[in-house]
Amino acid sequence: MKLILACDLNGGIGYQGKLPWDRLPADLPRFKQLTEGGVVVMGSGTYRSLPIKPLPNRINFIVTSNLGFYPSCCFTIPNLDYIKGFNNAWIIGGAKLVNSNWYVIHEIHLSLVLKEYTCDTFIFSNCRPCMKITICSNKPIFKTVQICKFFFVYDKDTFTRVFSIVL
Numbered sequence: 001m002k003l004i005l006a007c008d009l010n011g012g013i014g015y016q017g018k019l020p021w022d023r024l025p026a027d028l029p030r031f032k033q034l035t036e037g038g039v040v041v042m043g044s045g046t047y048r049s050l051p052i053k054p055l056p057n058r059i060n061f062i063v064t065s066n067l068g069f070y071p072s073c074c075f076t077i078p079n080l081d082y083i084k085g086f087n088n089a090w091i092i093g094g095a096k097l098v099n100s101n102w103y104v105i106h107e108i109h110l111s112l113v114l115k116e117y118t119c120d121t122f123i124f125s126n127c128r129p130c131m132k133i134t135i136c137s138n139k140p141i142f143k144t145v146q147i148c149k150f151f152f153v154y155d156k157d158t159f160t161r162v163f164s165i166v167l
């Protein structure tokens with residue numbers, strides 16, 4: 001299973017049930033390109049925070065203990081064991097789902113926002129200690145924009161960066 005998410009420099013991904021940033025222009029098209037036609041898996045809080053429900057052109061799974069609550073256009077499941085057969089499955093949040101299921105994630109697509117935000121929800125709380133977010137660069141990353149962003153893809157077994165794209 002793959003994980004796709006964005007976080008700030010401290011691993012923050014949410015504040016009061018919403019994203020802590022207003023808009024990340026390059027992130028949404030990339031999210032759509034990678035997940036469209038596949039399976040997205042999310043916790044109930046992430047589902048409630050979506051502006052469009054369900055996410056179009058994807059099979060939507062919600063991991064929840066309240067299996068009868070969500071619309072018929074989504075599948076509700078009690079845990080990730082129910083989707084092991086899907087090859088193109090993406091966990092899209094939230095932190096509780098991700099932090100309790102690192103063992104099934106084999107690839108991490110991380111959009112790192114190079115800024116600190118006020119957050120009350122964090123990723124990487126139960127991850128290997130080497131997953132601390134660090135930035136190494138020989139060139140300046142801040143020019144005339146306030147927020148720069150890196151896309152990273154990590155290998156699960158070594159948690160080493162496979163490739164990155166700087167925007």
